[in-house]
Amino acid sequence: MQKPPRPLPQATPETKEYWDGLKRHELRIQRCSDCSQFYFFPRPFCPNCQSQNVQWQTVSGKGTLHSYVIAHRGHPAFDTPYVIAIVQLDEGAKMMTNIVGVDDPTAAKLPADAPVQIVFDDVNENVTLPQFKLV
Amino acid sequence: MADSTALRHKTAIVGAAETNTVGILPDHSMLQLHAESAFNAVADAGLKMSDIDGLACVAPAQVSEYLGIMPRWVDGTAVGGCSFLIHVGHAAAAIAAGYADTVLITHGESGRSRVGVGGFGGGPSTIGGQFEAPYGVAGPPTMFSVPIVHHMKTFGTTEEQLAAVSVATRAWAVKNPRAMMRDPITVDDVLASRLIAWPLHLLNCCLVTDGGGALVMVSEERARDFPKKPVYLLGRGENTAHQGISSMRDMAVWSGAAEITGPEAFRMAGLGPKDMDHAMFYDAFSHTPMYALEALGFVGPGESGPYFAEMHTAPGGDFPMNTNGGGLSYTHTGMYGMFAIQEAVAQLRGEAGERQVDGLETSIVHAPGGMFSATATLILANQ
16 A cells, blocks of 8 residues: 655745745744744744844754654554654754654663754655654 | 632532543544533433533533533633643532532543544644654653653652552552453563564553543532532642653652642642542653652652652552542543542542442542643642
8 A cells, every 4th residue: 555645734924934945955943032942933022021032044944752652553654663762852842753763772772861963854846754763 | 719628628520421431432422422422411410400500511612512502600720631621620610610510520432443433643844843742752752751861860760660650550440340451461562562663662551442431510609409419629720841851840849740730639628638538630641649748748759659659559558549440441532630630529429339449538639730731730629
């Protein structure tokens, strides 16, 4: 049976800069100029203090493995088992992603708070997804 | 400013019923599940459908059309499984304000058989479509479960402790003839069941069923004139915090419960955790009641794992919880909160049969909507 396609994102005006940055292999997120906090997902105001004084910044793509599941029954586009993770970027914001490059993932291979690094996955000419690997 | 304590003990549930059966019901559409439970609850209250002048459910236009009623007050709050707890709180305010006298709250969901049900999920430009779906989330087992590892890391919570929640809950289901899963299970059985999304095994996950439930609420003044013993609303709290699990504020803490719904419900009731005789903590997965127990202050942060492992919540324990068998073993239509209220009412009325807990005066009902996204708490009493 043919696998269905992986669900892909469609940018909105508020998130276009993020997705365009990934196509250039840059991780660009927003930081509040008033409370100084980085946040995710993109929106034109800070969800921590509601200030509209926010700026885009290119960040390091380094972070830690904050939490995760190992999906053994999941989306039909994915080969199981696969890892759905929350990565906490070194700049502070948290985002969902996958941990790639771990064969037959188990809890023992994925210690909590392990350092991770972004990998840019060029799915097609329009979409690049942020994936992470263990460092 | 007005104070919610003015509404303590001012309204009561006087009708409560589920569909004739729950489980696998391919001969009922979603709307018929609403209707069957609605007629049962109205009959339980000794009323006729024409007596209803207020309606709350997740789709009030559809349900009023289907039932053929024209309520003068409606609430369509639809934030997932805790919506019905929120409807109860809203109905209390509406009755006190004179917006309605006799409120019907309904739930019906063909979660298993999918009869007369629309589509699910949003498009690729929604927040979830952009920032969660591309990573292979596939419904609640791979979404609601995402925070658990952070709880394990923070507090040392174990897979065995998660399994204990399922074991204690199944022990109650053994006593409930309407429950779908009635064979006793052990911690080893849970750990040996197939992996769904580590750390969750199959027996850490709720059922997927069809069914419905409904309630009738009136003012405290009228409540004693109905056939059944009234169940009074003492306190309520409600909150929304996020939609996607990746935006959960603190993955080790159910913030909506800890900061908003618990404090508000207890303050309104004038009671605290030690005053609660019985609990219905929505168990979508084994960890959901663990997060509830900590957030509502029944135990300290990180203490829920050992607490469940000691079987305090099982039959014979000192804090009976999820006494119908819960979403894990009784039934789970998708938005289970209505069934949690139904069991609290049954226990407070003394109608719970073999699983009846003696001497109950209070019950706390607590539920999430979505993935810890919305939260609601009710404190109910029979005095």
